[in-house]
Amino acid sequence: MNVTKIIGKIPFFKECDQYNISLWQCPSFLFFILGLLNIGAMISTYIISTRLTEEPEITALITISVSLVIFIIGTVIVQGFDKLLQANKMKTEFIRIASHQLRTPLSSLRWANDLLMQGGGLSKPTHEQEEYLEIIRDSNQRMLKLINDLLDVTKIEMGNLPMELKPADIKSVAQEVVFDLNPLAKANNVVLNLKIKDGLSLVLSDQEKCKMVFTNLIDNAIKYNKGKGSVDIAAEKRGDFIRVSIQDEGVGIPKAQQKNIFQKFFRSDNIMKHQTVGTGLGLFIVKAIIDANKGRVWFESQEDEGTTFYFEIPIAK
C-alpha cells in the first residue's frame, strides 16, 4: 500500500494519481511493468533455448517471437486501460463543468430572487407576487438539489466522497434538519416528532454529510406519507454505536422491491403512483455516506403501513 503510494507520486505516474486511478490500472505504470516483464522473458527464453538447440539463429528466433507475443498482448491490455483513464478524465471534467457552469446561473437566479423577496431597497412584493417568487425559489432549489445529488453520485462512483470525521452531536444535527424541513412537513400535513434525548454520546461523523443523511431520510418520510401522518425521529446508544430510527406512517415499500431500494435511480412502483417528484438518488447517497462513516443502514417496511429507516454510526472516543 505504502509502496504503491510512493510510486504514485513519481511524476511519470502522477496523472493517474490525479484522476484517482489505482496503480494497477494506470497505463503508464503498466507499460513500465510490461517493459520489465519483456526483458525478463527475453533473458529466460534465451537461457532455455540455448539448452534446447545449438543453432544461434533458432535461439534468436524463439527469443524474438516470445517477446513479440508478450509485447502485443500487453499493448492491447494497456490500451484498454488507457480508455478507462480517458473516461475517468472526462468524468472529472464533467464534475468541474457541472459544478461551475450549471450552478453559476442558478446561483444568480437564487440570489436575485432572494433580493426581490426581501425587498432589498426595491418595493416590497405584493402577497400575490410573493407567491410566484416562491415558485421560482422552489424550482430553483429543486434544480440545484438535483445537480448537487448528481455531483455527489459521480463523486461516490469515483471513490472520492470526502468525509471529514469529527465528534458531532446527533441531536443538534437532527434539530437543524427538522427546523429546515418543518415548512415542507406542514405543507404535507405531517408532524415531525424529534424524540432524541439530551446527553447522548457524540458520534464520529462528518457534520455536513450526517445532515444530508437526515435530510434525505426525513424528506422521504414526509413525501411518502399518505397526505397526513407523523414522522418519529429517535436515537439510542447500542454498544459502540448510536442507532437512529426514522419512522413514518407512509405508503411503505412493496416486498418485491425492497432489495433494490438502495440502488441508484430506483423508485418503487407505488411511490411513482403517489409522488412523481424525486430522482431515486437520495437513498443511494445515504448508503454511500453511512458506509464511508463505517456504519450501516437498513429498514423495516410494511406496504400501506409505513417504513422505519435505521442507521448506526460509531460513537466518538
Place this chain on the structure above:
Amino acid sequence: MFFINNFLARKYMPKLILFIEDEPTLQKTLGRALEQEGYEVQSALDGQSGLALVKRIKPNLILLDLILPKMDGFAVLKELKKDADTKEIPVIVLTNLESPQDIERALSEGATNYLVKANYELNDVVKKIKELV
C-alpha cells in the same frame, strides 16, 4: 495627525469591499445586498484588474471567485499574500468549485473563508461577511 485621520476613517467611513467576480448578475445582486447593509462595494470583472484595484483602493475585505478571465483566483490570492501591503486583507473565496483539492489549496494559500455560492442564500453570504468586517 495622520494616525488620527486614519483612525477616524477606519471607524466612521463605510467599510469597503472589493468583489472580484466575472458574472455581472452576481455582482449586481450581492453588491446591492451589501450596500443595503451599509458597505461600499467595488467590483472587478477579471483577476488582473481586481489585483490592480486592491493595490489602489485597499479594501477592508475581498470577495474572490476562482474561475476568472485573464488571471485565475488562485493566482490572485498568491499575489495578494506575497505583497506585504495586501497580505492582511481578509479574502473570502466565493465560488462554485467544491472539490476538496480546490478548497484545501485556497485555504492553504491564505483564504480566510471558502463559500460555495450555490449552497448559500444571499442572506447567509451577507452574514458570513458581517462576521469579518
